[in-house]
Amino acid sequence: MARDGAVAVEELLARRRPGHSLEAPFYTSAEIFERDLALVFGRHWIFVAVEGEVAEPGDYVTVEIGTASIIVVRDDDGGLAAFHNVCRHRGARILSEPAGVVGKLVCPYHQWTYDLDGALLHAEHMGAGFDRACHALKRVHVRSLAGLVHVCLAEEPPADFDAMAAAVTPYLAPHGLAEAKVAASIDLIEEGNWKLTMENNRECYHCATNHPELTVSLFEYGFGFAPDDADADRAAAMAAYERICAEFEARWAREGLPFAEIERLAGCPTGFRTQRLAIDRAGESQTMDTRSACRRLLGALSEPRLGGLSFWTQPNAWHHLMADHAVSFSVIPLAPDRTLLRTKWLVHRDAVEGLDYDVERLTEVWRATNEQDGALVAIGQKGVASPAYEPGPYSPWTEGLVERFVAWYVERLGAGLAADATR
Template structure:
């Protein structure tokens, strides 16, 4: 076997065995990290933010993605635009990362000035023959799907984003996320590779031992189990649960709320999964007692018994409930550091302290994200150890990880690695 520190990335891809975790170098090597940025964060669609974060003309959010930087803004015609954060003069950054309120985009270096449409309107001392029309800010391909903004930095974005849009627009419509508001945001830096962050999120094998707050509203049977390990009574309970699940799903669907599982996780470019999950206990929301955190429900919702519409992507996970939503975005910072940005959304008119309690709204996922950060750090330390060998996934609880690893290998190969 070639030395994992010096072998081509292709040899690492060849080493991956079906049903097993990835070879160490795919988590730890700098050249792999750069390939990941190139393939998964530049040539694929990624989730980057929300329409409701820029509710008024002149509102802008700037996000750095590896060496690239983008500006999400609302223009004077109230339309969303996404542009490259690169002045067309000599390349200076126009805005710093984070939120801004602007009337125009003015480069702080030489004061080249752009309209909110991206059109260059002022370029001092460039002479009368200078043509401003070909110096607009570079646009970025984007889709707003139910109010979630996805971008692709490539000139040729994958067309199968259409399937995600087709599935999620009707599912998200009742929540009216485009007109929600962000009640809270937390950034956590996980000391591990971004793929370990995503793998950790795509299984709940670890949940009962590590997430006491989340397990109040999560039902562990929904995330896989070994039927041979259950007693006859427990197996009968599981069968009863899934019969109830099917009945509940059919009832939701009959009431006009799409709920069935939809997966596009292999043999595709745009990786996603969605399903409406039953919430345990009181059944209303992912809070410490599973009751709603906000008395003012999201969007057009009138019911608190519609479970949790979850949506995975290859750099995000989202949970949409009657009273609030939680979105999480993953951006790699280095081979061993990953940004996880979590946002809690409520109805645009909900008032903190009147309609919702901020602690109740955020507690479960603040705790869960911190717990996961510790697990990801442990995992990264382990895959960096010379003793690490790829492990076998549970066929019952970690099938989604095998799908993700397989998709990851296939997409790198599709882009020439």
Template sequence: MFDHKKLDALLASYTPGRPLEQAFYKDAELFEADLALIWQRKWLFAGLSCEIRQTGEWFTVQIGETSVIVVRDRAGAVRAFFNTCRHRGSRICAGEKGKSGAFACPYHQWTYGLDGKLMFARNMGESFDLSAFSLKPVACEVVAGYVFICLSSTPDDFSGFRRRVEPYLAPHGIEDAKIAYESTMVEKGNWKLVLENNRECYHCSANHPELLRTISEFDGPTDPRYGGEFAAKSERDEARWRQVGLPYAPVEEEPVYRMVRAALERGVSFTMTGEAACSKVMGMLPERDVGALRLLRFPNTWNHALGDHALAFRLLPLGPRETQVTTKWIVHKDAVEGVDYDLDTLTEVWKATNAQDQRLVETNQLGINSIGYEPGVYSEQVESGVMAFVDWYIDALREGLAQMPRTVPLKVC
């Protein structure tokens, strides 16, 4: 339960350009409001379609107390359903991933097809209508191999996002690639701190030596620090991409997502030497040196697609001060470990970077927990990305709150 008036007061206390009040990062009631007003309403990155390439392959996604099954059906389409039996509500799929010809509830064996339709329910009588008890569908969209879901019965329009980002993503061939390695960590910090940390590189020079071997602390002409030799290299790379028809210009029309193809400062890949981590070029790319295509979408994903591999990051909130962060390293489907790529070389930079970010987020949370915490002020020069996220977050809460009934407290299911 959550009191609307309390949330109203906290929203009214927000000052643009300053971090959020302490309650937004540690209060259990505020976490429930986040789940109800953002995570149960907005499009969320769930995973990759190449993870469920074959008929019947599935994975689950946990958002708060709600589990969702994402599956490849018999027609080859990717579908999503609430992981809840229509009989008495038991969870159907207990694991994180698997392959099934059908979904059988372990409690009373009600059995559903890969299209969600109820196929079998024993001892229910001749008048029982199977068609009235299909699994409840979850809105699901696939964009160039990236799977997004929305728990809302009235999801926001997805077509504009698809139209803008698909031409950038498609050449990388993510839908026809494979996962070379996957890691999941639980960071002892609020989900917003994880995303805020991702949205700035103010901390990079002191904390990410491996990552800065290849990337710049800024990614393009919209950053006030852009200039010098990196700008000159970017212009040369962009001229090359323009010749082969590879999109690169920043996509920043809507606050919920951002995309840009950024030149690497050195080398062609996220490795300690800057050399390619995989010998096979991704998808239909014309060459290996295509910079780093960066896709961000609030509230839970950031991605890097390079010429030789790609990285997909997904965060999921576990509690007011716990967040699950999953990283997937993606390579060409025909790439062979030990022949075309070395796993340690492929993963070394971002394993180190993830561990460093985990330490920073957890230290940040510990400081915010203190009675001595008071919101400071952001740097407009190097923390504009954080400000953009926090503004989006506040607007999303206000929008969600405006759509809730005002006569009763907010109830999170």
């Protein structure tokens, strides 16, 4: 794919140095960006929505991944379905709104009409020999993981989704996300490559100096700690953190909540990681006072002081689940240097705004944190575009999860290139 003296992506992958950031073209090249869309976002399970957005028959959301537009809809039987948002007549977009409610899927151009299962019901003026059964909407693979909706654009999706589901459903299920509703949703455009957004999320090296709101509730030690850098104060803080973790582990065990870390971030198509983590002070929620932001707890949980469950999936999502609410994040590439970060705050479906929760308080920590992270991604993008940039070393203590994300990306991009080469 080399043009204008550029190095072929295969060569860039082959010479990637473990423990170091990627070379500049991975963050700046339009050609590599297109490969990312085709081979990563086009062939893996991508988190796109939560079930609360499509709770009733006819509820739908649309999602854009590159040039593909996808409809996720609740069908008349109560199941989830996903289709390409392309009429089988002359290709017009069927739905143009990001979300809504429909009885049928009707193309606005010539009124071809589809049932919620994708079957073509009506197509006027097509003649007696026209077979509607041959012109159903093209399906997209869709799976819900305890209320977290994933799609895959590939003809044959990765087969290991079930393995992930088996491992993490016991962690997610107590929070009842499939029965939760979206209390708030915010889209943020970050001025950087999608991999910089993901790398930034996968470490807390930067948290202490950049996230004053987030670190009220979260410990930087939960994401890595360098004991050889510790002075007496930091050593004492680390010891206190370990005591708090032990207290939470005893509480989780009493409540029957799994908490041990499970990590399968590389070596498989559907990489994931989950772990229950302590929350500081009151220990209830990621709020400015660390107390619950919603009086109605999620699922069947009855104890507010349960810390938080962290759940990540490759390539584009992370989630924080607490007793009172959950925060869900999805990343969608828009351009080599532009990325959509979509954040949703979930509460129990029977919680009442103004009575059980206040949206401002519910969202304040992650609204601030996302803005701060967006600024960091932007300066990172400016840096990797400089002729002075060269891949730098990751901290072995605090950036190990960044390395595992990058290793997964290199592995999966290489696998996609190899598969295409054999066709």
